Amino acid sequence: MSKPAARTRLADAAFALFDERGYEQTTVDDIAERAGVGRTTFFRHYRSKEDVIFPDHDRMLEQIQDRLATSSHATALAAVSDAVRLVLLHYLAEGDLARRRYRLTSKVAALRDREIASVARYQRLFREFIANWMGDSTESASLRAELMAAAVVAAHNHVLRRWLRGESPDPVAEVDEAMREVLSLFPGPRSPSETGDGGTTVVAFRTGQDLDLLLPSLRRLVEGQTGQ
Amino acid sequence: MSKPAARTRLADAAFALFDERGYEQTTVDDIAERAGVGRTTFFRHYRSKEDVIFPDHDRMLEQIQDRLATSSHATALAAVSDAVRLVLLHYLAEGDLARRRYRLTSKVAALRDREIASVARYQRLFREFIANWMGDSTESASLRAELMAAAVVAAHNHVLRRWLRGESPDPVAEVDEAMREVLSLFPGPRSPSETGDGGTTVVAFRTGQDLDLLLPSLRRLVEGQTGQ
DNA sequence: TTATGAACGGTACTCAGTACCATTCCGGTG
């Protein structure tokens, strides 16, 4: 008699039943029964019915936290981009499982909300990391941290969803490209080595944009992100 | 005997009990009892226990949808910024109620998740509106829509949270400023009226930034948002 | 007055999640 750890059997049974009858139409009793274990055992392995579908978000969050804590990047945004890359890789490693979960979350509002809440925790982590990194506790720096975290997470979600829908043959390349896009939105401060005469660039262009709209961007380009 | 619509009494009773004993320690029976109505009546007025705290997110969402549908703005981002301003005003109109809710959501994970899920619905609405507006269904346009929606929502949340914590004396001015910041992140396309010779501007500046990082921004500035 | 429909209250049910207790299984120790 093989005993694939009960935990595995529970997850298999759960996904199978969710596919057959739908999430709400499946009770925990059903899952336990099909897995051939008692109801109590189910709740020993998974804190809740939803947890069968999102088993390792907690572990992932810690992993990301560690990665950020030990990261050595030139900018906060680079560190966070690197960390969010880890999240994507985790999903990719799950392969088909991630896609089955996606199909479920697309249909069941409760699961979608749960997923969103998890992502929000990443975003919060990023925001705090960036704000902390910048040191600067002014209101505008804080807003900037918020915008950066939101952008990184949005870019990640964008690529992830594309992959989950089977629209992205190479999500890793896409996420890297998307992160470049994000980085380009937030011109960083000039590093000390760049403040010499060597780093000078002159650009001339023409635009119909309102000057008021353009000013903040230009100010940051010239003064660095602590400006304003 | 005054009968303030029962619904109001239920909400009052709920908030009072949540403050006294905490959210989880309060049952729906408790709320109904204090409001002087039956348990059934509670669920007639509010779909769930959480709903007492977030009574009109649904209505708000529709209101925003209407606003977007009938909006006449030069750019999608301007329309969305205007719409999200409505959300902020709604919170401000709630006054102290919004602050009590914030205190609750700060403590109770389930409520925080619920709030986050609501905000995500706004973001989704914005993303679809922007993507639709742009027409352009390329991958990079889609990513851009995602980033814009995320930025607008993040900026709104930032100002809202500041106000909820009592850190913002003039949130309306702050949200306008924050939206300008967001707009400045995403240089828009030049409108037809601006393509004439009259709108020409020449800017020269010096930067230590890597050229690769700068290029996408510049390209968009020159070619408009459909570029890439 | 009666008719009608909306709001209400009560009962009974399902199901998620918790608490507790008894049992079994398994490896180590005497």
Place this chain on the structure above:
DNA sequence: CACCGGAATGGTACTGAGTACCGTTCATAA
């Protein structure tokens, strides 16, 4: 081998949210 101790398991019973259904009350209009 007999015994022990812990870990995994299963069962029972409970709380509380949410649903379904039914009978009653109450206001208003005819």
